[in-house]
Amino acid sequence: MNMELSRRAFLRTSGAGLAGSTLGAFGFGEAEAAVAAYVKPFHLANTVEARNTCTYCSVACGIIIFSKGDLRKGEKADIVHIEGDADHPTNRGTLCPKGAALKDIVKSETRLTQPMVRKPGSDKFEPIAWDAALDKIARAMKDDRDANFIAKNKDGVTVNRWLTTGFLAASATTNETAFATYKVVRSTGMLGFDNQARV
Ligand code: SF4
Numbered sequence: 001m002n003m004e005l006s007r008r009a010f011l012r013t014s015g016a017g018l019a020g021s022t023l024g025a026f027g028f029g030e031a032e033a034a035v036a037a038y039v040k041p042f043h044l045a046n047t048v049e050a051r052n053t054c055t056y057c058s059v060a061c062g063i064i065i066f067s068k069g070d071l072r073k074g075e076k077a078d079i080v081h082i083e084g085d086a087d088h089p090t091n092r093g094t095l096c097p098k099g100a101a102l103k104d105i106v107k108s109e110t111r112l113t114q115p116m117v118r119k120p121g122s123d124k125f126e127p128i129a130w131d132a133a134l135d136k137i138a139r140a141m142k143d144d145r146d147a148n149f150i151a152k153n154k155d156g157v158t159v160n161r162w163l164t165t166g167f168l169a170a171s172a173t174t175n176e177t178a179f180a181t182y183k184v185v186r187s188t189g190m191l192g193f194d195n196q197a198r199v
Pocket residue numbers: 054055056057058059060061091094095096097098099100
């Protein structure tokens with residue numbers, strides 16, 4: 001029978017046997033090895049897997065998020081484990097210490113889950129709805145560009161520059177999103193544009 005087995009599936013299915021045989025080599029008895037071999041499968045039993053990208057740096061390692069409950073079905077999901085994606089061409093299942101700690105970041109009590117705004121004269125940030133935040137940002141950008149856009153330099157040469165606003169984009173996106181972001185930002189004449197991935 002011709003059976004295709006992904007690298008990830010191979011690691012998962014062979015993990016139990018590997019744990020058992022390794023412990024056996026260290027002199028553990030069959031009973032202890034059997035218990036150790038079943039710890040991981042039980043830990044991830046009945047979880048939903050979702051592929052994603054590490055949020056931290058431009059290496060953009062592939063990760064797999066294991067959760068109890070499926071957000072895609074409208075269920076409340078609790079993330080129980082995050083690990084490197086062994087099928088991902090960038091990291092082949094490995095993660096640096098930051099990526100390996102992703103679950104703690106996701107579950108951190110201080111993690112921002114909504115936009116915040118500090119109103120003029122205020123000394124504190126307050127939550128703002130996503131739509132309202134986007135409208136506010138678009139309004140501020142348009143007003144600033146209208147006031148400060150430089151069509152020609154002092155020698156009369158067309159330059160079309162907008163130097164008074166900058167844009168910082170995220171690295172954990174697809175190539176297509178990065179391409180579209182670059183085109184949109186540059187088409188406004190903005191020069192202050194940076195990204196962890198340096199698109
Ligand atoms: S796991 Fe480490 S190297 Fe990979 S994207 Fe995350 S921070 Fe970067």
